[in-house]
Amino acid sequence: VLDEDCSFGGKAGMTTMPASEDPGLIVLRVLGKGVDASIYVALFRRYDLMTRELRYILQRNDARMSVAAALTDWPTERLHVACAFNCFYQLVLGPLEAASRKWKSKPFRALTIAHGSLHLDPDRAMSLRVMINQFDIMMNRLAIPAELLSAATTGEIIFRIERRWRERNEDE
Amino acid sequence: MKTNEWVGKAIANAKRFADSYRVEYTMPERQLSGMFEIGCLHALIDFYSDDFEIQPRNLSGDRFLYLTSPSGNPANFSYVDLVSAAETFQLRQQVRIRSHLHDDICFTPDLVVLRESASVTAITDVLFAGGKRRFFFVSSEHVVAAHECKSLNPFPELLIGFVGMYVAAHSWVDAPGDIIDSSDGTHLAPTLFVGGTARGVHVRMLSALSKVFCLNVVTGLHRGSWNLLENKELRRLEVRSAEAEPSEEP
Numbered sequence: 001v002l003d004e005d006c007s008f009g010g011k012a013g014m015t016t017m018p019a020s021e022d023p024g025l026i027v028l029r030v031l032g033k034g035v036d037a038s039i040y041v042a043l044f045r046r047y048d049l050m051t052r053e054l055r056y057i058l059q060r061n062d063a064r065m066s067v068a069a070a071l072t073d074w075p076t077e078r079l080h081v082a083c084a085f086n087c088f089y090q091l092v093l094g095p096l097e098a099a100s101r102k103w104k105s106k107p108f109r110a111l112t113i114a115h116g117s118l119h120l121d122p123d124r125a126m127s128l129r130v131m132i133n134q135f136d137i138m139m140n141r142l143a144i145p146a147e148l149l150s151a152a153t154t155g156e157i158i159f160r161i162e163r164r165w166r167e168r169n170e171d172e
Numbered sequence: 173m174k175t176n177e178w179v180g181k182a183i184a185n186a187k188r189f190a191d192s193y194r195v196e197y198t199m200p201e202r203q204l205s206g207m208f209e210i211g212c213l214h215a216l217i218d219f220y221s222d223d224f225e226i227q228p229r230n231l232s233g234d235r236f237l238y239l240t241s242p243s244g245n246p247a248n249f250s251y252v253d254l255v256s257a258a259e260t261f262q263l264r265q266q267v268r269i270r271s272h273l274h275d276d277i278c279f280t281p282d283l284v285v286l287r288e289s290a291s292v293t294a295i296t297d298v299l300f301a302g303g304k305r306r307f308f309f310v311s312s313e314h315v316v317a318a319h320e321c322k323s324l325n326p327f328p329e330l331l332i333g334f335v336g337m338y339v340a341a342h343s344w345v346d347a348p349g350d351i352i353d354s355s356d357g358t359h360l361a362p363t364l365f366v367g368g369t370a371r372g373v374h375v376r377m378l379s380a381l382s383k384v385f386c387l388n389v390v391t392g393l394h395r396g397s398w399n400l401l402e403n404k405e406l407r408r409l410e411v412r413s414a415e416a417e418p419s420e421e422p
Contacts, residue, residue, distance in 0.1 A: 023179040030186045034194050038201045075175050081182045092197050094367050094394035095204050095323040098211030101398055105217045105226050108236070113210055115238040118203045120210060131193045138185045142178070150369045150395055152325035 024051065024080030031088045043087050050083040053154040067158065070165035082148050082157060085139065089149040093135060100128035206240060208323035209265065209282050211398065212365040216263065216283060216319065217252060219400040223358040224254040224261070242268040242280040243301075246292045246308055254285070256358070258413040261316060262286045268309040269318060272343040278309055281318035281341060285359060287411075290314035313343050316351060316411055317362045325368030326391055331381060334364040338387050345386075350412040353386040357408035360400065363388040382407055 024047060032043050057067075058076070071079075103109050103122050112121040139146060145164065151157045199207075217226055228236055230250045239249035244266070252263040263285050270293075271277035291314075294306040318341040320334055342362060344351035353361070369392040370378055378389045388406050400406060 023183065026183055027186045030183065031190050033190060034198050036199065036201050036204070039204065077175050077179050081179065085186075089394075090325070090368065092204065095208035095211075096197060097394050098323070098367065098398075099207035101211060101214065103214060105214065105221055107226050107228050108214070108217065111228060111231070111234055111236045113238050114232075114235045115203060115206045115210065116200075116240055118199060118206065119235075120207070127196060131196050134193065135189060138189055142182050142185060146395070150392065152368055152371070156371060 022051075022080055023077050024082075024084035027081055027084040028087060031084070031092075035092065039091060042091055046087045046091065047084060050087065050154045050157075051080060054079055054083065054158075057155060057158055066166070067162055070162040071158070073165075074161055079154075079157070081142075082144050083154060085144060086149050086151060086157065089135075093132060094150075096128050097132050100125050100132055202240065205321075205323055206238070208365075208367055208393075209321045210238070211393065212319070212321040213263075213265065213283060215365070215393075215398045215400055216360065218398070219360050220254050220263070220358075222401060224256050227253040227255055229253050239264070239266045242266055242308070243305065244308075245294070245306070259411065260288045261359075261411075262288070262290060267292070268307075269312050269315060269341050270309040271340040272312045273340055277340055279337065279340065281337060282321045283319040284310075284341075285316040285319075286310060287314045287316060312341050315341050315343070316359055317409060318342065319360075319363045319365065321365045323367035323394070326366045326370045326374055326378065326389065328374070328377060330366075331364070331377060331389060334362075334387070334389070335381065335385060338362050338385060344409075352410050352412070354408060354410035357410035359409040359411060361386045361388055361407035361409050363390055363406075365393055366391045367394040368392070 028043055028047055032040050035043070054076070074082075099120060103125060109122055112119050136146065139149070145160070147160050148157050151160060220226065228250060229252065230237070230247075232250075236250040237248070239246060246264065246267050251265075254261040254263055263283065265283050266280055267284055267286075268278055268280045269284065271279075290310050292308050292310055294308050296303050297307050300307045318337060320337065322330060324330065339345055342351075343349075364387070366389060378391065382388055382405075386407050386409070390400070390403070390406075
């Protein structure tokens with residue numbers, strides 16, 4: 001359920017945040033606990049790049065009214081959390097979602113694909129679908145649009161937020 | 173809801189999700205990228221299901237043994253026969269290709285469709301694993317289409333890298349012979365499967381590449397449609413079997 005009546009009290013346009021108070025880092029640490037070391041490093045490297053880009057965009061776009069207005073509902077803390085979920089989705093859940101689809105080919109439905117110690121069969125694919133579905137429900141609860149998860153860069157996240165804001169204003 | 177409250181809710185939700193599904197999503201990086209590749213394998217099999225009979229081969233009981241590295245002997249792993257009335261093709265993963273351009277140009281596409289005549293050659297080379305392991309490869313002369321799977325966002329250098337593989341893996345690019353570019357073809361042209369989405373100039377670049385070359389770049393596969401048959405713009409190939417070729421009588 002989307003929290004339509006959310007109003008966010010954070011400071012939009014705030015460009016710096018101490019690491020200890022960065023909610024994106026906290027979310028990423030929670031989600032990344034136990035993942036493969038190389039993925040863990042990649043998660044934080046991507047997050048670092050995304051938040052650096054965010055700082056640059058917020059500083060550069062100070063004068064752009066449409067961005068500032070679109071980000072009224074998106075204080076920096078919320079953008080950081082969105083970046084953290086984006087990193088997790090892109091590097092961990094995305095590839096799993098690819099393998100979670102229903103197996104249409106009849107001969108394969110009775111098979112288990114053995115990839116090293118990993119075994120993937122239609123039942124496992126279904127349990128992956130359940131996990132992806134729960135992730136989507138969580139994003140819905142937090143009012144983070146799915147299109148922000150597939151964004152390649154922070155610039156793209158801001159672009160998509162701005163586009164949604166523009167469309168909403170045109171409708172009104 | 174104030175920002176602090178929302179942040180608290182986000183962290184609590186993330187914790188609940190991680191506690192419930194950590195076991196499901198925690199795996200070595202190689203297996204994670206393998207999962208994306210398995211998704212692409214299924215998409216490709218579904219594409220072929222319309223015109224070919226799908227026959228998994230070399231199984232171990234009910235297990236399809238997925239070759240994960242070019243070091244493995246392909247004879248010990250499973251593959252898929254794509255059977256049509258005219259010819260049978262093989263769909264394999266991680267089989268090294270030796271290029272028609274030069275014997276020393278060897279590389280390993282993620283997925284490859286081979287002619288029935290293709291055979292895996294094994295040689296010993298002191299420059300490979302000190303000559304202690306065999307070097308397996310298939311000649312690119314037998315390659316119908318080599319496909320790559322990247323669970324990334326597309327970027328220009330990735331796309332151009334795929335063009336290199338397209339040129340080196342497909343002898344029909346320079347000398348079409350019995351494999352030709354055809355919108356009615358039953359084979360998918362060499363395809364780069366990409367997990368992430370493209371935007372702006374990258375979208376234009378993808379479109380331009382598939383105009384200039386007989387290849388496809390399918391993006392947004394983490395979330396997008398995996399039904400390749402729905403996409404009428406995909407480039408296809410026709411493979412003329414020996415029996416189907418017109419006789420050249422004087």
